[in-house]
Amino acid sequence: MKRLIEVKTYVIKRDMNIKEDQLVGVSYRETPNKGGIIQPIYIIMHYDGASNGSSAIHWMLDPKSKVSAHVHIGRDGLVTQLAAFNIKCWHAGQSSWAGLKDLNRYSIGIELQNKGSELYSEIQINKAIEVCQAIIAHYPIREILGHNDIAPARKEDPGIQFPWMKFKPLIKKE
Numbered sequence: 224m225k226r227l228i229e230v231k232t233y234v235i236k237r238d239m240n241i242k243e244d245q246l247v248g249v250s251y252r253e254t255p256n257k258g259g260i261i262q263p264i265y266i267i268m269h270y271d272g273a274s275n276g277s278s279a280i281h282w283m284l285d286p287k288s289k290v291s292a293h294v295h296i297g298r299d300g301l302v303t304q305l306a307a308f309n310i311k312c313w314h315a316g317q318s319s320w321a322g323l324k325d326l327n328r329y330s331i332g333i334e335l336q337n338k339g340s341e342l343y344s345e346i347q348i349n350k351a352i353e354v355c356q357a358i359i360a361h362y363p364i365r366e367i368l369g370h371n372d373i374a375p376a377r378k379e380d381p382g383i384q385f386p387w388m389k390f391k392p393l394i395k396k397e
C-alpha cells in the first residue's frame with residue numbers, strides 16, 4: 224500500500240498592527256509617567272541598562288521614576304506597550320534634533336533590554352523591526368534616531384551594538 228506523507232510548511236507571517244494607537248496582540252501595561260497628546264514624527268531607540276526584562280518595566284510603571292517609553296522589548300522578544308503612541312512619554316529628556324527641542328513632544332520611544340554593550344539578541348531585533356514597521360505604517364515618521372543622536376552629551380544608547388543598518392532603511396525616502 225502506498226503511503227503518502229504530506230509535508231506542509233507553514234510560513235506564518237504575522238505583521239504587527241496598530242489600532243487606536245496601540246499594538247494589537249501585545250501586552251499592555253499603562254505607565255502613569257506620561258503627558259498630553261502628541262503627533263509622533265520620530266522613533267527614538269534606547270537601551271534600558273537593566274539586567275533583566277521586568278525591572279525596567281517596573282521602573283517605568285512607578286510614578287516615582289518619572290520615566291517611561293511607549294514600548295519595551297526584552298531580550299526574549301517580549302513586547303510590552305506602556306502608553307498609546309499618541310501620548311507623550313518621558314524617555315528623551317533634554318534633547319534636540321533638526322531645530323526641535325524636547326523630543327518627547329515629537330517621538331515614540333522604544334526601550335530595548337540591554338545592559339549597554341551586550342549584543343542584542345536576534346529575536347529582540349526582529350521584534351523591534353516589526354514594531355518600527357507598524358509605527359512607520361501608521362504615523363508620518365521621518366527618521367529612526369538613537370537617544371545618543373538627540374542628547375549626545377548625556378547619552379550613549381542604544382549603543383555600539385545596535386544594528387542601525389537594519390533600521391535606517393525602514394524609512395523610505397522619496
Ligand SMILES: [Zn+2]
Nearest residue numbers: 269270370380
Ligand atoms: Zn535612552
